[in-house]
Amino acid sequence: MADAKGTGPLDREKLLYDTAKVVVLGDPGVGKSSLIAAATESFDPNPPPCLPPTRLPPQMENVPLLVTDTSSRSENSASLREVVKDVDVVLLCYAVDMMSSIQRLKDYWLPELRKLETGRPIVLCGCKMDNAPDEYSFEIQRLQLEELLKEFREIETAIECSARTLSFVQEVFHFVLKAVIHPQLPLYDTMNQKLKPRCAQALRRVFLLCDHDRDNRLSEREINAFQIACFNTPLQPDELVSVLETVGEKIPHGVKDNGLTLPGFMFLNALFMERGRFETSWQVLRRFGYTNELTLSDExxxxxxxxxxxxxxxxxxxxxxxxxxxxxxxxxxxxxxxxxxxxxxxxxxxxxxxxxxxxxxxxxxxxxxxxxxxxxxxxxxxxxxxxxxxxxxxxxxxxxxxxxxxxxxxxxxxxTKRRKLERREQLSRSVLQCLVFGSKGCGKTSLLRGLVGSSAPTAQGLEAGHNYVAVASVTSPQFGERTLVLKEVGPEAASALLKQDGEGGPLEAVDVAAFVFDGNDAKSFAEAQSLMLQVSTTAGDYLPCLFVASKLDQPMAPDLKSDCAACCAELKMREPLPISAQNGEFGSLFRTLVETAVRPGPKDIPETPARKAAKIRRLWMQRLLLAGVAGVVALGVAVYVVPRMRGEGRPDGTDVARARGPGRGGRAR
The missing domain is CATH 1.10.238.10 (EF-hand)
Structure with missing residues (x-):
């Protein structure tokens, strides 16, 4: 496939890097300030201790560089963290005529930068190349640098230059910018000559998106569509043949029916990186939405x-x-x-x-x-x-x-639509949320297991006191298939939820609430009743609520059954729905929860004291309003209609007959 050279800058790269920021680090006297000055094509043999930030004109991809010099007088790690936290790349300098400065890279600078875990690429620069050492010292330096490159994989590249003669200075900042826009580190392991895991993941996704017919190969048409999308130009027939031959020679299974398989596509991209053409791979990855961290962009x-x-x-x-x-x-x-x-x-x-x-x-x-x-x-x-x-x-x-x-x-x-707008109709949403309240040991977790089937972890296999979530599809004859989400809420979680609720609180997102109690324990029912009143009142008396009597392997005790009936009658609720998790008998509970959430019935909103008081207030307001309207109407009748009917005059006191004037044939007095 074609190289990215010659293609225009990518919009995504412009968005990511309006300006690339680089900080220059190194020991005193290695030539940091002189290197920065030389980038503007000037050399000062006696530069100041620390230059102000210097902006270099755009080079690659129309991105300018902002270069920050640093003072070498302090080795405080806190100050080092401060200078590197907002940069895109680190330019770490040493002097080729100072063996100690190379050793300091290994003993101090590179370990300290690694401790900071900034994830920033590092470019090594050997300054004062015009003072190159003898051949013996040069060989020692070369071996030291090779060891550094093996040990510190965050180093993108290493280059030497001379600020005095301006030799390779522009190349230094070219590699610095390249480390920002087309970094090698996230893509390729040069030591082992293979793709990094995240890069491999990204390229597999690119292959999937380009394989439009899902036949696990990129045909000639699909390869050209990929080529145009990434590089704005198709491959010529002879170029395509050359690509397939290159891949086929190295990995025969990389080519199939004159097309590229996934292994062939991966090999081809690795080949570009092996040859140092990281800009090609980055152009592909950014075209498909990847950032420098090889995650998909929010764009x-x-x-x-x-x-x-x-x-x-x-x-x-x-x-x-x-x-x-x-x-x-x-x-x-x-x-x-x-x-x-x-x-x-x-x-x-x-x-x-x-x-x-x-x-x-x-x-x-x-x-x-x-x-x-x-x-x-x-x-x-x-x-x-x-x-x-x-x-x-x-x-x-x-x-x-x-x-x-x-x-x-x-x-x-x-x-979904706002629930407030759907209350008079039925909920159109397909995922319904139900909070399952109840005291400890009342059977909440068993109810959740019942929703997802007996294959769910057993009660002994679940952590005691933990709040679980169960999700499954439930089919209703009335409303079709819906997804029901049951969220277990223990006593402590219930207290925390009620404290933080209010307008826009957690209960706003709930479609229905179930209050579970042990069908053989009056205290458990009393706790469920108390909790239901609190939750319903906190939710503004609009939340559908149901009682669920669990552990009913045997009929409920008469006294408790009587108490439940009296409570439900007072609150105008349906009686508790019976279940037996031990026998796997949940009846129509889950279907009822769905139907109650979608279209609450008259007995699904509890008649709590707060709701009763609100109803009374509304009733009195209606009566007062009607009385007021009746009073206004009566006053209008008295003021305007009655005088006309009696002929006694107008509201302003003018006699009706006089107002009319003399009749026909009469004479004025």
Missing amino acids: LIQEVSFDISPDQTMELTDRAIVFLTDWFNKLDSGKTGGVKEAKIVSEMEETTPEHIWSGPEWDSVLVANPHAGRVTLEGFLSNWRYSMLIHPKETLKQLLYLGCDSQEVVDLCTT
Whole structure:
């Protein structure tokens, strides 16, 4: 494929680097200030101790350099951290006629820079080349530098120059700028001559996006489409033949049916890097949205707005679900209905820098699995839907990493309507959130296990006192298939949630709440009742609420049953829904939760004391308003209508007859 030389500057590079910042470090007397002065084509044999920041005109990709000199009098690590924190590259200098300055690179400068973990590329510059040492000393220096390059992989390149004779000074700053715009470090391991892992991931994704017909090879048409997209020019027929022959000679399986396979595509890119043409690879990577850290740029999803109200959510569209279903089915080639979790992770890591479902947050998520270590399609999609619910921006990027076209990103997600606008109708959202409250040991976790199936971890296998999340699809005859998210809320978590709630608080995002109690424990029911009153009142008396009686392997005790009935009658709620996790009997609980969330019925909003008081206030306000309107109407009748009917005059006291004047044929007095 064509080299990037001669092509115009990339817009993405301009956006990333309006100005490239470089700091010049090194021991006293190595020639730092003279090097900076020489970059402006002047040489001062007695430069000041520290030059002011110097701006060099644009060279590569129309990006200027801002060069900052440093004083060498202090070796304080805190001050070193300060000078390198906002730069793009470090220019580390030594003097070729000072053996001690080379040793200091190894003993002080490079270890200190590594401790700071800035991730900035380093360019080594040997100053005072015009004072080159004898052949013996030169060989020692060469060996020392080779050891440094092996030990400190953050070094991009090493070059020597002379400020006095202006020899190779411009080349020094060319390599400095190249280390910023086309860094070698993230792409290629020169010592082992292979692609870095993140670079390999990025190039695999590029291959997927260019393989439009998904036949695992880039045809001549697809290669030229790639070439035009990245370099604005197609390959000539003889150039294409040459490329395929070069790849075929080295790796025969890299070419298939006059097209490039993935191994061939990877080999070709590695070949460019081996020859030092990193600008070619960077032009490809930036064309497909990659930053210098080889992560996808936020620019790819800038058309999507993530600014939503607390009672709104973001969901995957049918288009995204179809893509994920196809992706999963390719892994489940044997149509077994489940794929090993390790296989899913491995496949995602082929193109994704980080696993989307990792960390403590995901250790608490339960989805449908046929058995330990395997994931069903429903479980796979449930993970994605929940991920979109809690981390929409990161989830969209993950879809792009897997091979979704960034030009279609706006078609991959949708924002739900505000719940306040949907209350008079039914919720249109497909992912519904339910908080599951209850005292310790009342059966909340067992209820969550029931949603995802008996294959979920057993109660003994789950951490006691931990709040879990269960996600699964539920089908309602009325409202079709919806994804139900059950979030367990223990007593401590409930207290914290109620303290922080208010307008725009956590309860704004909830569609329905379930209050679980032990069906054989009156105290457990009393706690559920108290908690329900607090939650409903805090939510503004609009949140649908249900009581769930768990552990009903035997009928509920008569006294407790009577108390439940009296409570529900007073609150105008439906009676508790009975379940038995031990017998696996959940009845229609999950379907009821979905239907209650989508379209709450008259018995789904509790008649709490606060709600009753609000109703009374509204009733009195209506009565007062009606009385006021009636009074105004009566006053109008009295003032305007009655006098006219009686003929007693007008409101201003003028006699009606006089106002009319003399009648026809009469005479005026």
